[in-house]
Amino acid sequence: MHNLILYLVIGTALAFDFTNGFHDTANAMATSIATGAFKPRTAVSVAAVLNLAGAFLSLSVAATIASGIVNQDLVTLPVIFAGLAGAIIWNVTTWYAGIPSSSSHALIGGVVGAMLAYKGSAAVQWNGVLSKVLLPAILAIAVAGTLATVATWLAFKITKGVDAEPKNAGFRLAQKGSASMIALAHGTNDAQKTMGIITLALIANNTLTPTDTTPTWVIASCGIAIALGTFIGGWRIIRTMGKGITDLESPQGFAAETSSATTILTSSYLGFPLSTTQVCTSSVVGSGLGAGVTVRWPVFGRMIVAWILTFPAALGVGALTFGIQSAIGGNAGVAVTAGLLAAVCLIVYLLSRRAPVTPANVNDEWDPTHELPTAQPAAAN
Amino acid sequence: MSILAAAATAATAAKTAPKPLIDWTALGQSVVFSLIIGIAIVVILAFSIRLHAAGQRGDGSAKVVETLGAWLGIIVVVGAIAAGIWLILHKG
Numbered sequence: 148m149h150n151l152i153l154y155l156v157i158g159t160a161l162a163f164d165f166t167n168g169f170h171d172t173a174n175a176m177a178t179s180i181a182t183g184a185f186k187p188r189t190a191v192s193v194a195a196v197l198n199l200a201g202a203f204l205s206l207s208v209a210a211t212i213a214s215g216i217v218n219q220d221l222v223t224l225p226v227i228f229a230g231l232a233g234a235i236i237w238n239v240t241t242w243y244a245g246i247p248s249s250s251s252h253a254l255i256g257g258v259v260g261a262m263l264a265y266k267g268s269a270a271v272q273w274n275g276v277l278s279k280v281l282l283p284a285i286l287a288i289a290v291a292g293t294l295a296t297v298a299t300w301l302a303f304k305i306t307k308g309v310d311a312e313p314k315n316a317g318f319r320l321a322q323k324g325s326a327s328m329i330a331l332a333h334g335t336n337d338a339q340k341t342m343g344i345i346t347l348a349l350i351a352n353n354t355l356t357p358t359d360t361t362p363t364w365v366i367a368s369c370g371i372a373i374a375l376g377t378f379i380g381g382w383r384i385i386r387t388m389g390k391g392i393t394d395l396e397s398p399q400g401f402a403a404e405t406s407s408a409t410t411i412l413t414s415s416y417l418g419f420p421l422s423t424t425q426v427c428t429s430s431v432v433g434s435g436l437g438a439g440v441t442v443r444w445p446v447f448g449r450m451i452v453a454w455i456l457t458f459p460a461a462l463g464v465g466a467l468t469f470g471i472q473s474a475i476g477g478n479a480g481v482a483v484t485a486g487l488l489a490a491v492c493l494i495v496y497l498l499s500r501r502a503p504v505t506p507a508n509v510n511d512e513w514d515p516t517h518e519l520p521t522a523q524p525a526a527a528n
Numbered sequence: 529m530s531i532l533a534a535a536a537t538a539a540t541a542a543k544t545a546p547k548p549l550i551d552w553t554a555l556g557q558s559v560v561f562s563l564i565i566g567i568a569i570v571v572i573l574a575f576s577i578r579l580h581a582a583g584q585r586g587d588g589s590a591k592v593v594e595t596l597g598a599w600l601g602i603i604v605v606v607g608a609i610a611a612g613i614w615l616i617l618h619k620g
Contacts, residue, residue, distance in 0.1 A: 417554045
């Protein structure tokens with residue numbers, strides 16, 4: 148009986164990893180694609196390879212899920228499944244809307260929701276929610292936004308009078324390095340997250356003991372899932388980040404990526420990890436402000452609303468999923484909710500076909516009255 | 529109680545003390561280091577591009593100095609990227 152739920156949890160965790168990949172491709176590559184540093188297909192290919200490499204390079208695999216947020220001893224396979232369902236539904240919904248949002252915060256929200264439905268509020272450590280969700284979001288906007296604003300202003304100031312061609316060529320070349328670093332960092336961080344979930348599920352199922360190391364097949368499958376998702380390329384979000392927030396030139400692109408990379412790496416190294424998505428988006432806004440060009444505040448405003456909604460929305464779906472599972476009971480409960488999850492994902496995918504964003508039209512000029520491109524090529528997402 | 533025993537007791541107490549909700553020291557360091565390193569890398573690359581462009585236009589010793597300065601800046605930026613990869617592999 149437990150094996151069926153275990154397989155469903157592993158499959159769902161890998162599906163989450165896949166959505167995490169295509170949802171977050173924009174973080175590393177949106178600005179490089181917008182400025183022409185990378186061609187769209189090349190960008191997602193490079194990001195996919197570096198995400199895969201990052202999954203294997205990582206030195207410490209975190210075998211915890213929502214550590215410091217819920218009581219770890221009470222986590223069960225149905226709780227993990229319901230948490231993943233909440234995170235996946237939020238990820239595909241925001242992808243459809245072309246809004247970058249934090250997959251980690253969605254996962255935390257989903258698990259907290261499932262735990263609330265399972266054991267009530269006492270099993271949730273609300274201080275952890277404050278310190279791992281709310282505060283990092285505010286910090287990401289403040290630090291990355293300020294840094295990118297100053298860096299962009301200085302980049303333009305220093306290179307004033309330099310011909311456009313060598314200037315853009317220099318910054319574009321440097322963008323390849325900075326974007327690649329973000330992609331590598333993403334692979335080490337986010338693939339680990341799913342490895343932790345699967346490892347925890349294996350421990351909860353008594354397949355592994357808490358002292359066992361993460362099996363190689365778990366590391367490989369998580370790396371491949373996130374790389375595949377990255378390669379598919381979340382073009383809708385790439386378009387919003389690269390074209391929707393502000394108009395980007397290569398000095399802005401390099402300043403934004405460098406701001407993101409230094410903020411993510413220093414904060415992570417010093418034990419204060421921030422959301423990659425929120426840092427990268429804020430950097431793009433800062434690069435627009437620093438360059439003195441138009442920042443489309445309504446677009447950024449929608450992102451802020453989505454960031455505020457991420458935790459409660461995923462929490463609601465996680466709790467609802469767990470409630471349906473419990474009401475039906477046993478394997479059937481998990482199987483029915485898995486079917487519902489697949490159905491929701493399929494519906495969102497079919498809706499997205501009505502106005503697809505592709506490598507061919509991802510860089511089309513941004514029209515505030517019609518944000519998605521009108522051209523509808525065949526293969527797209 | 530000996531000094532060693534007192535130190536051991538203090539160390540144990542520090543280890544078992546509840547972790548603060550927000551680590552203000554780490555937070556402050558994150559902000560300061562991010563700002564300094566991020567701005568420094570962009571400024572160095574911008575100067576390298578400026579020097580490189582000037583070096584291509586100039587001649588004589590000025591051209592050599594400008595080209596060398598440009599390449600020095602590029603090496604620093606490449607070094608910063610290498611340091612970033614090192615941080616990724618050795619993150620805390």
